[in-house]
Amino acid sequence: MREPETPFEAPWQAQVFAMTVAMNEAGAFTWTRWADAFGAELQNDKASGNAVYYAAWLRAFVRVLVEDGHATSQEVETLTADWHAAARATPHGQPITLAAVGCSQNA
Amino acid sequence: MRMHDHSHDHPHANELSDPEARTRALETILVQKGLVDPEAIDEIIETYAKRVGPQNGAQVVARAWCDPQFADALRQDATSAIASMGFQGRQAEHMEVLWNGDGVHNMVVCTLCSCYPWAVLGLPPVWYKSPPYRARAVAEPRKVLAEFGVTLPKKTKVRVWDSTAEVRYLVIPERPPGTEGLDEAALAALVTRDSMIGTGIVEVGS
Numbered sequence: 001m002r003e004p005e006t007p008f009e010a011p012w013q014a015q016v017f018a019m020t021v022a023m024n025e026a027g028a029f030t031w032t033r034w035a036d037a038f039g040a041e042l043q044n045d046k047a048s049g050n051a052v053y054y055a056a057w058l059r060a061f062v063r064v065l066v067e068d069g070h071a072t073s074q075e076v077e078t079l080t081a082d083w084h085a086a087a088r089a090t091p092h093g094q095p096i097t098l099a100a101v102g103c104s105q106n107a
Numbered sequence: 108m109r110m111h112d113h114s115h116d117h118p119h120a121n122e123l124s125d126p127e128a129r130t131r132a133l134e135t136i137l138v139q140k141g142l143v144d145p146e147a148i149d150e151i152i153e154t155y156a157k158r159v160g161p162q163n164g165a166q167v168v169a170r171a172w173c174d175p176q177f178a179d180a181l182r183q184d185a186t187s188a189i190a191s192m193g194f195q196g197r198q199a200e201h202m203e204v205l206w207n208g209d210g211v212h213n214m215v216v217c218t219l220c221s222c223y224p225w226a227v228l229g230l231p232p233v234w235y236k237s238p239p240y241r242a243r244a245v246a247e248p249r250k251v252l253a254e255f256g257v258t259l260p261k262k263t264k265v266r267v268w269d270s271t272a273e274v275r276y277l278v279i280p281e282r283p284p285g286t287e288g289l290d291e292a293a294l295a296a297l298v299t300r301d302s303m304i305g306t307g308i309v310e311v312g313s
Contacts, residue, residue: 006156007231008152008156014155017151021197022143024197035222036272042221048234048236048239050233050236053233054126058129062129062133065133070142071136071137076132076133079132079133079136080125080132083127083132084123087123088121090121092121096123
Protein backbone atom coordinates (compact mmCIF):
# COMPACT_ATOMS: atom_id res chain seq x y z
CA MET A 1 0.00 0.00 0.00
CA ARG A 2 2.35 2.75 -1.14
CA GLU A 3 -0.15 5.00 -2.87
CA PRO A 4 1.47 8.28 -3.88
CA GLU A 5 -0.81 10.76 -2.20
CA THR A 6 -0.16 14.34 -3.22
CA PRO A 7 0.02 16.50 -0.14
CA PHE A 8 -1.52 19.50 -1.90
CA GLU A 9 -4.64 19.61 -4.03
CA ALA A 10 -4.18 23.18 -5.23
CA PRO A 11 -1.19 25.49 -5.65
CA TRP A 12 -2.46 27.90 -3.00
CA GLN A 13 -2.34 25.11 -0.41
CA ALA A 14 1.33 24.46 -1.16
CA GLN A 15 1.98 28.20 -1.18
CA VAL A 16 0.46 28.96 2.21
CA PHE A 17 2.14 25.89 3.69
CA ALA A 18 5.54 26.98 2.37
CA MET A 19 5.14 30.59 3.50
CA THR A 20 4.40 29.36 7.02
CA VAL A 21 7.45 27.10 7.06
CA ALA A 22 9.62 29.88 5.60
CA MET A 23 8.47 32.39 8.24
CA ASN A 24 9.10 29.84 10.98
CA GLU A 25 12.58 29.10 9.63
CA ALA A 26 13.31 32.81 9.44
CA GLY A 27 12.48 32.99 13.14
CA ALA A 28 9.25 34.99 12.84
CA PHE A 29 7.45 32.57 15.16
CA THR A 30 8.09 29.23 16.81
CA TRP A 31 6.43 26.08 15.59
CA THR A 32 4.69 25.77 18.95
CA ARG A 33 3.16 29.20 18.44
CA TRP A 34 2.03 28.03 15.02
CA ALA A 35 0.62 24.70 16.21
CA ASP A 36 -1.41 26.42 18.93
CA ALA A 37 -2.92 28.92 16.49
CA PHE A 38 -3.59 26.28 13.86
CA GLY A 39 -5.04 23.86 16.39
CA ALA A 40 -7.43 26.56 17.59
CA GLU A 41 -8.67 27.11 14.04
CA LEU A 42 -9.06 23.39 13.43
CA GLN A 43 -11.27 23.01 16.49
CA ASN A 44 -14.06 24.69 14.53
CA ASP A 45 -13.97 22.19 11.69
CA LYS A 46 -15.86 18.96 11.56
CA ALA A 47 -15.23 18.14 7.92
CA SER A 48 -12.16 16.36 6.54
CA GLY A 49 -10.14 16.96 3.42
CA ASN A 50 -7.36 19.19 2.21
CA ALA A 51 -9.63 22.08 1.21
CA VAL A 52 -11.03 22.43 4.73
CA TYR A 53 -7.67 21.72 6.32
CA TYR A 54 -5.76 24.33 4.35
CA ALA A 55 -8.59 26.85 4.72
CA ALA A 56 -8.07 26.56 8.48
CA TRP A 57 -4.31 26.77 7.90
CA LEU A 58 -4.79 30.00 5.94
CA ARG A 59 -7.01 31.55 8.64
CA ALA A 60 -4.47 30.63 11.32
CA PHE A 61 -1.60 32.03 9.26
CA VAL A 62 -3.36 35.37 8.79
CA ARG A 63 -4.14 35.46 12.48
CA VAL A 64 -0.53 34.81 13.49
CA LEU A 65 0.75 37.42 11.03
CA VAL A 66 -1.67 40.04 12.30
CA GLU A 67 -1.31 39.22 16.00
CA ASP A 68 2.47 39.20 15.77
CA GLY A 69 2.56 42.46 13.84
CA HIS A 70 3.87 41.18 10.50
CA ALA A 71 0.82 42.43 8.61
CA THR A 72 -2.39 44.29 9.33
CA SER A 73 -5.89 43.00 8.62
CA GLN A 74 -6.41 45.98 6.39
CA GLU A 75 -3.37 45.13 4.26
CA VAL A 76 -4.59 41.58 3.89
CA GLU A 77 -8.14 42.59 2.96
CA THR A 78 -6.97 45.30 0.53
CA LEU A 79 -4.50 43.06 -1.27
CA THR A 80 -7.03 40.21 -1.40
CA ALA A 81 -9.52 42.53 -3.08
CA ASP A 82 -6.78 43.70 -5.45
CA TRP A 83 -6.01 40.13 -6.48
CA HIS A 84 -9.70 39.41 -7.09
CA ALA A 85 -9.91 42.53 -9.23
CA ALA A 86 -6.72 41.63 -11.07
CA ALA A 87 -8.09 38.20 -11.93
CA ARG A 88 -11.30 39.68 -13.30
CA ALA A 89 -9.37 42.21 -15.36
CA THR A 90 -7.12 39.56 -16.90
CA PRO A 91 -8.19 37.76 -20.06
CA HIS A 92 -8.38 34.04 -19.71
CA GLY A 93 -5.13 32.29 -20.48
CA GLN A 94 -2.91 35.15 -19.42
CA PRO A 95 -1.05 35.20 -16.15
CA ILE A 96 -2.78 37.20 -13.46
CA THR A 97 -0.68 40.02 -12.04
CA LEU A 98 -1.50 42.98 -9.89
CA ALA A 99 -0.40 45.21 -12.75
CA ALA A 100 -3.72 44.34 -14.40
CA VAL A 101 -5.51 46.66 -12.00
CA GLY A 102 -2.74 49.23 -11.92
CA CYS A 103 -2.25 48.41 -8.32
CA SER A 104 0.47 50.41 -6.69
CA GLN A 105 1.36 47.51 -4.39
CA ASN A 106 2.05 50.03 -1.69
CA ALA A 107 0.90 47.71 1.01
CA MET B 108 -20.62 33.72 -4.22
CA ARG B 109 -19.22 36.64 -6.12
CA MET B 110 -21.13 37.55 -9.26
CA HIS B 111 -19.15 37.60 -12.43
CA ASP B 112 -18.24 41.14 -13.30
CA HIS B 113 -19.01 42.01 -16.92
CA SER B 114 -18.07 45.64 -16.71
CA HIS B 115 -14.65 44.99 -18.24
CA ASP B 116 -14.00 44.21 -21.85
CA HIS B 117 -12.80 40.73 -21.01
CA PRO B 118 -15.68 38.33 -21.45
CA HIS B 119 -13.50 35.37 -20.53
CA ALA B 120 -11.80 36.89 -17.53
CA ASN B 121 -10.50 34.85 -14.64
CA GLU B 122 -11.91 34.38 -11.22
CA LEU B 123 -9.80 33.52 -8.19
CA SER B 124 -11.31 31.64 -5.31
CA ASP B 125 -11.10 33.41 -1.99
CA PRO B 126 -8.26 31.29 -0.62
CA GLU B 127 -6.36 31.76 -3.88
CA ALA B 128 -6.69 35.53 -3.75
CA ARG B 129 -5.90 35.66 -0.04
CA THR B 130 -2.80 33.49 -0.44
CA ARG B 131 -1.54 35.69 -3.26
CA ALA B 132 -2.22 38.73 -1.10
CA LEU B 133 -0.16 37.29 1.74
CA GLU B 134 2.66 36.44 -0.61
CA THR B 135 2.63 39.97 -2.03
CA ILE B 136 2.76 41.47 1.46
CA LEU B 137 5.40 39.15 2.87
CA VAL B 138 7.70 39.30 -0.14
CA GLN B 139 7.44 43.09 -0.30
CA LYS B 140 8.35 43.36 3.34
CA GLY B 141 11.25 41.02 2.84
CA LEU B 142 9.77 38.54 5.31
CA VAL B 143 9.82 35.64 2.88
CA ASP B 144 12.02 34.87 -0.08
CA PRO B 145 10.13 33.56 -3.14
CA GLU B 146 12.99 31.14 -3.87
CA ALA B 147 12.80 29.71 -0.37
CA ILE B 148 9.08 29.15 -0.90
CA ASP B 149 9.68 27.28 -4.13
CA GLU B 150 12.36 25.17 -2.48
CA ILE B 151 10.05 24.22 0.39
CA ILE B 152 7.25 23.25 -1.97
CA GLU B 153 9.62 21.21 -4.11
CA THR B 154 10.92 19.42 -1.02
CA TYR B 155 7.55 18.47 0.40
CA ALA B 156 5.69 17.84 -2.83
CA LYS B 157 8.41 15.62 -4.29
CA ARG B 158 11.47 14.81 -2.24
CA VAL B 159 10.57 13.76 1.28
CA GLY B 160 8.19 10.95 1.94
CA PRO B 161 7.75 7.64 3.72
CA GLN B 162 10.65 6.15 1.75
CA ASN B 163 12.91 8.03 4.22
CA GLY B 164 11.29 6.48 7.26
CA ALA B 165 11.31 3.05 5.60
CA GLN B 166 15.11 3.26 5.35
CA VAL B 167 15.33 4.10 9.04
CA VAL B 168 13.11 1.13 9.93
CA ALA B 169 15.03 -1.29 7.73
CA ARG B 170 18.34 -0.21 9.23
CA ALA B 171 16.92 -0.52 12.74
CA TRP B 172 15.92 -4.10 11.91
CA CYS B 173 19.33 -5.01 10.46
CA ASP B 174 21.82 -3.06 12.52
CA PRO B 175 21.73 -3.48 16.31
CA GLN B 176 24.15 -0.60 16.81
CA PHE B 177 21.89 1.72 14.88
CA ALA B 178 18.91 0.44 16.84
CA ASP B 179 20.74 1.34 20.06
CA ALA B 180 21.57 4.77 18.71
CA LEU B 181 17.88 5.26 17.87
CA ARG B 182 16.93 4.32 21.40
CA GLN B 183 19.40 6.74 22.90
CA ASP B 184 18.93 9.74 20.65
CA ALA B 185 16.54 9.19 17.77
CA THR B 186 16.91 12.74 16.46
CA SER B 187 20.68 12.35 15.96
CA ALA B 188 20.50 8.76 14.69
CA ILE B 189 17.93 9.74 12.07
CA ALA B 190 19.88 12.89 11.18
CA SER B 191 22.93 10.68 10.58
CA MET B 192 21.00 9.19 7.66
CA GLY B 193 20.46 12.67 6.27
CA PHE B 194 16.89 13.14 7.48
CA GLN B 195 16.46 16.26 9.55
CA GLY B 196 13.39 18.09 10.70
CA ARG B 197 13.02 21.65 9.56
CA GLN B 198 11.49 22.75 12.83
CA ALA B 199 14.36 21.22 14.84
CA GLU B 200 11.81 19.05 16.51
CA HIS B 201 12.73 16.17 18.71
CA MET B 202 12.23 12.69 17.26
CA GLU B 203 11.33 9.65 19.26
CA VAL B 204 10.96 6.11 18.03
CA LEU B 205 8.36 3.70 19.33
CA TRP B 206 9.09 0.00 19.04
CA ASN B 207 6.29 -2.37 18.27
CA GLY B 208 6.57 -5.90 19.59
CA ASP B 209 6.71 -7.72 22.91
CA GLY B 210 2.97 -7.36 23.29
CA VAL B 211 2.91 -3.62 22.61
CA HIS B 212 1.49 -1.83 19.59
CA ASN B 213 2.12 1.90 19.25
CA MET B 214 0.03 4.28 17.27
CA VAL B 215 0.49 8.00 16.67
CA VAL B 216 -1.95 10.89 16.42
CA CYS B 217 -1.90 14.65 16.79
CA THR B 218 -5.08 15.59 18.59
CA LEU B 219 -4.35 19.31 18.40
CA CYS B 220 -3.64 19.71 14.70
CA SER B 221 -1.42 17.53 12.53
CA CYS B 222 2.09 17.39 13.97
CA TYR B 223 3.91 14.68 12.05
CA PRO B 224 7.53 13.64 11.46
CA TRP B 225 7.91 15.38 8.10
CA ALA B 226 11.60 14.53 7.72
CA VAL B 227 10.93 10.80 7.72
CA LEU B 228 7.34 10.52 6.46
CA GLY B 229 6.74 13.64 4.36
CA LEU B 230 3.46 15.45 4.89
CA PRO B 231 0.61 13.60 6.59
CA PRO B 232 -2.16 11.87 4.65
CA VAL B 233 -5.63 13.40 4.67
CA TRP B 234 -6.99 10.89 7.18
CA TYR B 235 -4.29 11.75 9.73
CA LYS B 236 -5.39 15.38 9.57
CA SER B 237 -9.09 14.58 9.73
CA PRO B 238 -11.23 15.41 12.80
CA PRO B 239 -12.52 11.82 13.16
CA TYR B 240 -9.04 10.28 13.36
CA ARG B 241 -7.80 12.98 15.72
CA ALA B 242 -10.76 12.43 18.01
CA ARG B 243 -11.09 8.66 17.81
CA ALA B 244 -7.48 7.46 17.87
CA VAL B 245 -7.32 8.16 21.59
CA ALA B 246 -10.91 7.25 22.48
CA GLU B 247 -11.22 3.97 20.58
CA PRO B 248 -7.88 2.96 19.08
CA ARG B 249 -8.78 -0.68 18.49
CA LYS B 250 -11.84 0.26 16.51
CA VAL B 251 -9.80 2.68 14.43
CA LEU B 252 -7.12 0.03 13.88
CA ALA B 253 -9.76 -2.45 12.76
CA GLU B 254 -10.91 0.05 10.15
CA PHE B 255 -7.34 0.09 8.85
CA GLY B 256 -7.47 -3.70 8.66
CA VAL B 257 -5.31 -4.20 11.75
CA THR B 258 -6.60 -6.68 14.29
CA LEU B 259 -4.31 -7.30 17.23
CA PRO B 260 -4.35 -10.15 19.73
CA LYS B 261 -6.50 -9.24 22.75
CA LYS B 262 -3.54 -9.27 25.09
CA THR B 263 -1.52 -6.83 22.97
CA LYS B 264 -1.38 -3.43 24.63
CA VAL B 265 -2.22 -0.49 22.39
CA ARG B 266 -0.38 2.72 23.25
CA VAL B 267 -1.49 5.93 21.60
CA TRP B 268 1.01 8.79 21.42
CA ASP B 269 -0.09 12.37 20.96
CA SER B 270 2.40 14.33 18.85
CA THR B 271 3.19 17.93 19.59
CA ALA B 272 5.09 20.74 17.95
CA GLU B 273 8.14 19.61 19.93
CA VAL B 274 8.01 15.82 19.81
CA ARG B 275 7.36 13.70 16.73
CA TYR B 276 7.14 9.94 16.75
CA LEU B 277 8.20 7.26 14.32
CA VAL B 278 6.85 3.78 14.91
CA ILE B 279 9.30 0.95 14.25
CA PRO B 280 6.96 -1.84 13.19
CA GLU B 281 7.70 -5.50 13.82
CA ARG B 282 9.86 -7.16 11.24
CA PRO B 283 7.72 -9.77 9.51
CA PRO B 284 8.76 -13.41 9.74
CA GLY B 285 10.38 -14.96 6.70
CA THR B 286 12.46 -11.89 5.86
CA GLU B 287 15.76 -13.12 7.32
CA GLY B 288 17.43 -13.31 3.93
CA LEU B 289 16.47 -9.82 2.78
CA ASP B 290 18.87 -6.90 2.71
CA GLU B 291 18.10 -3.39 3.93
CA ALA B 292 16.86 -2.12 0.59
CA ALA B 293 14.52 -5.07 0.13
CA LEU B 294 13.23 -4.67 3.67
CA ALA B 295 12.68 -0.93 3.23
CA ALA B 296 10.50 -1.70 0.24
CA LEU B 297 8.15 -3.66 2.51
CA VAL B 298 7.71 -0.87 5.05
CA THR B 299 4.51 1.10 4.52
CA ARG B 300 3.75 4.61 5.64
CA ASP B 301 0.85 3.43 7.79
CA SER B 302 3.05 0.91 9.59
CA MET B 303 5.26 3.80 10.70
CA ILE B 304 2.24 5.71 12.05
CA GLY B 305 1.01 2.56 13.75
CA THR B 306 -2.13 2.11 11.69
CA GLY B 307 -0.64 -0.73 9.69
CA ILE B 308 1.64 -3.70 10.07
CA VAL B 309 4.39 -4.82 7.75
CA GLU B 310 3.59 -7.89 5.75
CA VAL B 311 5.44 -9.85 3.12
CA GLY B 312 3.83 -9.87 -0.28
CA SER B 313 1.10 -7.42 0.67
